[in-house]
Amino acid sequence: MTIRDIFDSMEYGPAPESNVEVLAWLAVHKNRFGHWIDGAFTTPGDTFATKNPATGKTLADVTQGTAADLDKAVTAARRAQPKWAGLSGHQRAKILYALARLVQKQSRLFAVLETMDNGKPIRESRDIDVPLVARHFYYHAGLAQLLPSEHPDMQPLGVCGAVIPWNFPLLMLAWKVAPALAAGNTIILKPAEYTPLTALLFADLSQQAGLPKGVLNIVTGDGETGAALVAHPGIDKIAFTGSTPVGRKIREATAGTGKALTLELGGKSPYIVFDDADLDSAIEGLVDAIWFNSGQVCCAGSRLLVQEGVADRFHEKLKRRMDGLRLGDPLDKCIDVGAVVDPVQLATITSMVDACKDGEIYRAATAIPVGCFYPPTLITGLSAASTLMQEEIFGPVLVSMTFRTPSEAVELANNTRFGLAATVWTENINLALDIAPKLKAGVVWVNATNLFDAAAGFGGVRESGFGREGGWEGLLAYLKPKLKTNSLPQTKAFPEPTTPEIVGLDRTAKLFIGGKQARPDGGYSKAIYSPKGKLLGHVGLGNRKDIRNAVEAAHAAKGWAKSTAHNRAQILFYIAENLSARAAEFGQRIRDLTGKSGDAEVEASIQRLFTYAAWADKFDGAVKSVPIRGVALAMNEPCGVIGALCPDEAPLLGLISLMAPAIAMGNTTILVPSETCPLAATDFYQILETSDLPAGVVNIVTGPHAELAKPLAGHLDVDAVWTFSSTPISALVEKEAAGNLKRTWVNHARARDWFGPEGEGRPFLRAATEVKTIWIPYGE
């Protein structure tokens, strides 16, 4: 083509980024890698190829991690951990700072290698991924520096295992490694099978930052290696980012092991466009939402909800914009969409779209290169029932439907099993700030999309997983309290005497569901005796249907979350006041149930109610210092419906210690009281009845913990489940919770001093809340 021709056609032409340096680095390693264990590469074992998806050519052979490899890595990490944790915060900060600098100094090498291994455009790896990686290490250098003074009562978990996906290989490494190391843990990271190379480059360079050997270990391999890492007994925490089905398996596999767990899973994130939005900007946002990294992004705005009145115009504009997208060589500096990560993924996307029989499919009228590429696609006219409206495609495919009103937009947006991110476009701040808190998502972007920063928590609700990455909230997922705990023996009910002592008028303890006393569905009761053989009363034996009814009642009371914190505080104070008025009676009841004086427990219960009445309007969110002109609000939102199996050993205080933080934060609850001493709880509902507490906020179902745990933890409409029961049901609860990936908080048969400082405070408030980050860029 002559210059004259180009002058007339004004084509862009090729603008390739050089890959010479990357090829040189691969050649140094003879295009063959072992694992990175204990500060050195191991000899390559059985290998598999990692390919450039844009060309199909093999970049290098990497080693399939075996059980023996993992043993070696865990041993190295375990050996290195005490010394790493023993460094001062400042010493760890210096090394994290050096890692940040290294990433910056070698930024282009990382970017080019990432693009070659993953297929994403060089613009994305160069301008987004790698800068975010450096930022993450800088930020966590700061957290390491401040950790000892800010959280003197916390300690590292030990050895962490991380399993990360192929869509942001180096960024996900940073999200796992930076907080783990800042907190004093050591780590074994398993990169994705398709994209292991930037992790190996990072490890290779990490020595130059002075990272002690064994602190960071990389074991490559496929899903089997990942599963073996998850199952390894020498691991204290698993951090996983990936698909929801795999996350569910990990939840099941780790159930009852005591391993800490955070999961960042899939999504079908709504992208809501109101009719007063800047439509052209909303369309540009969609380019960043669903065609960023070919839509292979867990938080991709993949579900377009557009207000009916502007829908036709919006779709028309969108199609025109799609036609202008340039697909091509990911190393080209002038393309918008690169390659799909692997032919397997391409086949998945293709078959999902081909199976879609409703709606209207529009494929961008742009040149599609031969090979592992999929055209930007829009499917309009779908309904909520369409498969593609519900299932994550993980490709450059946007599905769309319309809504009429703001409340319908919220309903449609929340009509999903997922809850990772959401985007809202409107020029009306009243509308934006009204909608954002109502969306079931861990992250909400207003008039922007896919904004990330180390200071702002990222993570999901519902089946998008639990835990946050970034910010102090992210660091806490790599820490545990410095507590010496004892094992918790199972409490035994006092036996039925040969001749029970019967006193006074028979009183019937019932269940408490939806503000009403209810007989147990099964029609069975159990006698409760004092240590001396006095018949204290009968307690209903709740069953799965009672749990079901209680969950319904808890949902019917969802208005509680919208009540003001002041109002919730008032009610907690009032409950304390009414309990205080009957303190003597409750003290006597506890003495009868336990054989020990109950006055101290009643007094502690009153104090605890005061504690959470106090906290109700003081567990503040934050405004995060993110690098945009705008604010990122971290709002502490209630989890929703919390089920709790209460401690047996402190029949009143234990129940109140779980109930009060939950309802103070706006949750509604299903409480299963002490199995052996339930009558303090059933007396307590009389207090609740007279304390202005709305019906359904607290529901009490008595009965055997081992039986009630399963329907409660397995209920798909419960958002969190806690157990502090002395019955060993932690494994059961965690396993059943996998069904909808609800958050769990379990005791693993370890005791907790309900009378002491560990019986209350921030850990309870954190368990009762989810951090939602709302990004609001501004400027006129």
Add this chain to the structure above:
Amino acid sequence: MQTLTVPAKTQLQLAHARNPGMVLDLDWVASVQANTSAIERRATTLGGRRSVKKEFQAAWLLKAVSMIDLTTLSGDDTAGRVRRLCAKARQPVAQSMLDQLGMPSLTTGAVCVYHEMVETAVRALEGTNIPVAAVSTGFPAGLSPYHLRIAEIGESVKSGAKEIDIVISRRHVLTQNWQALYDETREMRAACGDAHMKAILATGELGTLRNVARASLVCMMGGADFIKTSTGKETVNATLPVTLTMIRCIREYQDRTGIKVGYKPAGGISKAKDSLLYLALMKDELGHPWLQPDLFRFGASSLLGDIERQLEHYLTGRYSAANRHAMG
């Protein structure tokens, strides 16, 4: 959409119909939105998304030259100064370089001067197709008596200006008096006759991008052939966010009326690299027709010098010096 008929005899060869304007549609004006943060984000990331290299870059830079309104708007302009500028417009790049590039005849898009210099410029450009553009209507503030502003247009047209760069009354935008802005634009357009009218919004003085968008629309409804960012005299002149805002309005106007309106960023574009970004933005947002001088111009004076240096670099592989290229 109802359009008004305006006699459209034109001397310039156009690939499209002139904008006849339309009835003022206040509902449309009120519905326009412009989200500043989002527009800035798009503008900021553009440089990372588009890159033109080697012979493509050379061709694009030559294209940029062909769309420059080579401008002098100084109080100390003289006939001699204007003749020198016109000579540069005829021969913007050294002939030897143009020959090597295979583009032997290339001129700038126009020469842009004050009214007093129009005749000099017209004479200096005789024998070429380079039009003379006159800034008008009390440029740059637009606050001289209204009848004189209208009369000024007629004087410049009489002197041979083929293009008239009018300035709008910013106060009408700042007080949201769209009717007044529309009436003024229509009357100025009528005064232009066959000469093409570029409406200068002085975006740096309009306060918000929303105002920029609304003023853009009203000027197009009033019959502007081009909308132009700035006089070059405001503290902030052409920027990418302002450009994005204005060209999205041009697209919207075309969608509703079928009429293509031109765009001219002016002031502050002095680097070859910046000119490539503007061209990429026009290509991506509006398409190929806006890569021709009848729909796109750069209002610039020092841009050409940087382009010449980049072209020499392309030809020789060596970075160039300003003194190697003829002054305008």
